[in-house]
Amino acid sequence: MSSPAPAKAGLYDCRDAYVATLEALGAADPRVVAVVNDSVGSSKLGGFRDKFPERLINVGIAEQAMVGVGAGLANGGKIAFVSGAACFLTGRALEQVKADCAYSQANVKLCGISSGVAYGELGPTHHSIEDVAWLRTMGDITVIVPADPWETEQAIRAAAALDGPVFVRISRMGVPALPRPADATFTIGKAEVLREGNNAAILANGTVVCRALAAAEELAQQGIAARVINMASMSPIDVEAILAAAQTGAIVTAEEHSVRGGLGSAVAEIVSQNQPCRMKILGFEGFQPTGSAEFLMERAGLTGPSIASAVRTLLGR
Amino acid sequence: MPQALAERRPDLAQRVLHVREMARWIRKRALRMVFEARQGHPGGDLSATDVLATLYFDSMRYDPGQPADPARDRFIMSKGHATGALYSTLAKAGFFPEEELTTYMQPLSRLNGHPNRVKIPGVETNTGPLGHGLPVAVGIAIAGQIDRADYRVFVITGDGELQEGSNWEAAMTAGHRKLSNLTVVVDRNRLQQGAGTEDTVGLEPLGDKWRAFGWDVVEVNGHDVEALIPLLDGSVARSRPLCIVANTIKGKGVSFMENKASWHHGVPNAEQYAQAMKELDA
Numbered sequence: 336m337s338s339p340a341p342a343k344a345g346l347y348d349c350r351d352a353y354v355a356t357l358e359a360l361g362a363a364d365p366r367v368v369a370v371v372n373d374s375v376g377s378s379k380l381g382g383f384r385d386k387f388p389e390r391l392i393n394v395g396i397a398e399q400a401m402v403g404v405g406a407g408l409a410n411g412g413k414i415a416f417v418s419g420a421a422c423f424l425t426g427r428a429l430e431q432v433k434a435d436c437a438y439s440q441a442n443v444k445l446c447g448i449s450s451g452v453a454y455g456e457l458g459p460t461h462h463s464i465e466d467v468a469w470l471r472t473m474g475d476i477t478v479i480v481p482a483d484p485w486e487t488e489q490a491i492r493a494a495a496a497l498d499g500p501v502f503v504r505i506s507r508m509g510v511p512a513l514p515r516p517a518d519a520t521f522t523i524g525k526a527e528v529l530r531e532g533n534n535a536a537i538l539a540n541g542t543v544v545c546r547a548l549a550a551a552e553e554l555a556q557q558g559i560a561a562r563v564i565n566m567a568s569m570s571p572i573d574v575e576a577i578l579a580a581a582q583t584g585a586i587v588t589a590e591e592h593s594v595r596g597g598l599g600s601a602v603a604e605i606v607s608q609n610q611p612c613r614m615k616i617l618g619f620e621g622f623q624p625t626g627s628a629e630f631l632m633e634r635a636g637l638t639g640p641s642i643a644s645a646v647r648t649l650l651g652r
Numbered sequence: 653m654p655q656a657l658a659e660r661r662p663d664l665a666q667r668v669l670h671v672r673e674m675a676r677w678i679r680k681r682a683l684r685m686v687f688e689a690r691q692g693h694p695g696g697d698l699s700a701t702d703v704l705a706t707l708y709f710d711s712m713r714y715d716p717g718q719p720a721d722p723a724r725d726r727f728i729m730s731k732g733h734a735t736g737a738l739y740s741t742l743a744k745a746g747f748f749p750e751e752e753l754t755t756y757m758q759p760l761s762r763l764n765g766h767p768n769r770v771k772i773p774g775v776e777t778n779t780g781p782l783g784h785g786l787p788v789a790v791g792i793a794i795a796g797q798i799d800r801a802d803y804r805v806f807v808i809t810g811d812g813e814l815q816e817g818s819n820w821e822a823a824m825t826a827g828h829r830k831l832s833n834l835t836v837v838v839d840r841n842r843l844q845q846g847a848g849t850e851d852t853v854g855l856e857p858l859g860d861k862w863r864a865f866g867w868d869v870v871e872v873n874g875h876d877v878e879a880l881i882p883l884l885d886g887s888v889a890r891s892r893p894l895c896i897v898a899n900t901i902k903g904k905g906v907s908f909m910e911n912k913a914s915w916h917h918g919v920p921n922a923e924q925y926a927q928a929m930k931e932l933d934a
Contacts, residue, residue, distance in 0.1 A: 368798070370791075389798055400787045400821035407791015410776055411799070412722055415791070430781050431818075435788055439778040440770050 346509030350448060352484035353505050354379045356491040357416055361387050367495065368392060368408055370417045372401045378418040378448050398423045402431035406441040414442060414495055421447025421463035421504060422454075429469055436500040437476040443501075444494045450480075450504040451542065451591035452619070455628040463504075464619045468596025470502050471570040477501040477523055478570040480590075480598075482544035483513045486567055489521030497523065506591070508542045508628055513565075524568050526576035532560035535646045536580035539589040540566045540598055542632075547589055549639025554646055561646055566598055577602050581610040585649040587617060589642050591632065594618040615645045653723050657710045658885035664878065667710050671877045675705035677744060679905050680932050681753060682736030687925045689757040692765070695915040697736035699841040699900040700729075700808055702875045703884075704741045707806055711884040716746035719773040725803050726776050726792050730785020731810035731839065732766040733917075739763050739772075747774035783816025785809060786836060790822045793834040793893075804886060807836045812844030815853050820865070826893045827866020834893040835884065836867075839874065841902035843913045862895040874898025905932050 341347045361367040361383060368390040369383055375393065384391040392408070394400045398419060405417035417424065424447050425432060436443045447466055454461035470478050477497065481487040487505060494501040513529065521527075529544070530551050539547035544565045551561040562583060564576055580586055586606065588599035599616030606612055617636045624631075632638065636645065657667060678701050686692030708714075712725040729738045736756070743750045755761035762771035766780030777788045789807045796803055809819065826834055838858070842849055849855050859869040868890060872879045882888070883896055902916070903909030906928040909918070920928055 392794055394821070394825045397821035397824070399783070399818035400790065400825055403784060403787025403818065403822065404791035404794065404825065406777060407788040407793070408795045409791070410726065410788065411792045411795020411801075413795050413798075431784065431787070434778050434781055434784055438768070438770075441777070 347484045349487040352487040372419045398427040402428040405443045406435035409442040418446045421450035425466040437473040445502045449507045459622040480504045480540040524571040526573035527565040530563040532562040535585040536562040550642035553643040581612045589617040674709040678740045681740040685756040693733040695902040706880040728785040732779030742774040782813040783818035787822040793831040823865040832890040841900045874900035
């Protein structure tokens with residue numbers, strides 16, 4: 336499948352890769368259906384609806400029913416992609432995610448659209464910076480935070496191929512296509528080392544991965560070799576890659592998520608009990624003030640220069 | 653897929669007799685489970701039993717040897733705490749051995765207080781928190797509608813449970829999509845955990861609420877098997893989802909439990925248990 340064109344010069348909206356992949360899956364497999372909460376537009380599912388009108392199920396503004404209906408469609412043999420703004424899909428319907436999907440091991444794919452602080456100025460009601468924390472504690476649901484269009488496509492394909500519940504976090508914030516070898520593969524549960532380095536390790540996922548790479552570039556110019564690891568698979572998580580990162584002696588985690596319960600916490604759980612090392616967790620401290628997504632990212636230190644600075648602080652340089 | 657008893661068309665009197673016999677067995681077995689486990693929800697087990705027995709031993713098509721058969725009729729116990737009745741029914745229907753019922757709520761038993769589909773064949777979705785069964789049932793019914801499949805989907809909800817808003821989200825979609833393959837039975841025993849439904853947050857006019865959401869509504873005595881059979885056996889073609897408001901008695905069949913909120917999760921002592929068994933055998 337050819338990747339959709341970038342929304343802005345060099346920057347991609349991962350929703351485009353999501354819907355293009357879903358349409359391709361839908362054409363190949365009649366079991367693929369989409370469930371939305373009046374979110375055809377925000378999920379960019381107009382194309383899917385036009386191609387497969389009977390397979391686009393709009394339950395209206397009703398997230399609990401949306402997730403339950405998704406689980407029911409799975410029971411009826413469908414591969415249900417439940418698409419809604421991440422904040423409502425997870426927050427409003429958290430018990431349905433827990434009981435109907437995770438605990439029931441339903442073959443449902445929950446696609447949290449415009450996750451993190453993508454909705455910027457709309458405020459904390461519309462931010463979704465708690466979702467990964469909530470879902471990864473359940474253990475029985477796969478959680479993926481893709482970083483770019485290629486990885487979004489791979490995550491959606493992997494989710495469709497897996498018989499079980501999956502949450503995929505899909506951002507609308509522009510991200511570049513990450514540099515990868517032509518034979519790159521995506522595997523649930525595996526981290527992706529995007530840059531080698533043994534002085535420190537930067538572990539990031541989602542929209543922050545490109546910023547982690549920028550930080551490593553800056554650090555390289557200062558003689559610091561920082562490993563950059565893309566932690567798209569949050570549950571299951573790649574323990575081996577984390578322990579290898581801990582061997583550098585310094586880990587900075589960076590995520591478009593709360594500093595409580597997300598990637599940083601997951602890494603700390605493993606490092607602290609197996610191979611303690613210095614750590615800095617970058618992300619959001621609770622509810623965010625008014626500001627654009629980019630403003631909030633900068634304010635939380637989720638930029639290349641800030642991540643680089645955090646690495647230097649850890650190294651005492 | 654074996655036919656349902658209803659499809660084999662014995663005379664109605666025979667069907668009624670068979671369902672009643674099954675219901676008596678379920679009541680006794682559920683009560684024994686609660687007595688031995690020293691916990692459970694006997695009041696709601698006993699109120700839902702006749703509907704359950706009618707579904708599993710007259711109306712529904714299923715093969716306990718192939719619990720995932722795509723063509724099966726589906727049943728969801730949305731009031732997931734009624735596992736005394738549900739597990740007894742599933743065991744009697746052949747989904748797992750009857751002897752296993754003695755492990756109810758014992759350490760590491762798969763038969764915990766609320767049903768788990770991952771471990772127990774015949775359970776369609778995990779319930780326990782209220783208001784979960786109907787949305788899932790609506791999803792199954794939509795899948796059946798898309799596939800033009802002829803399976804049917806049944807849900808028992810508690811009446812107090814209808815205070816959960818998720819039911820009405822799902823009811824709205826079911827009415828909108830005219831899910832004629834879907835039947836909800838409201839176990840209308842008029843009691844919730846601590847008090848009467850109408851003294852807590854009133855549900856009446858309950859039938860009108862469902863009608864307003866686009867459903868066919870029938871009110872029936874939920875212990876009258878003869879009346880339940882023609883409503884559940886699919887003999888009437890429908891163009892909309894069906895809500896059966898089944899007027900029931902919490903604790904039905906055991907005189908001292910009937911209509912007492914305290915038996916929602918009460919546990920009988922030895923003397924009470926003996927008395928209850930005697931009454932159920934009568």
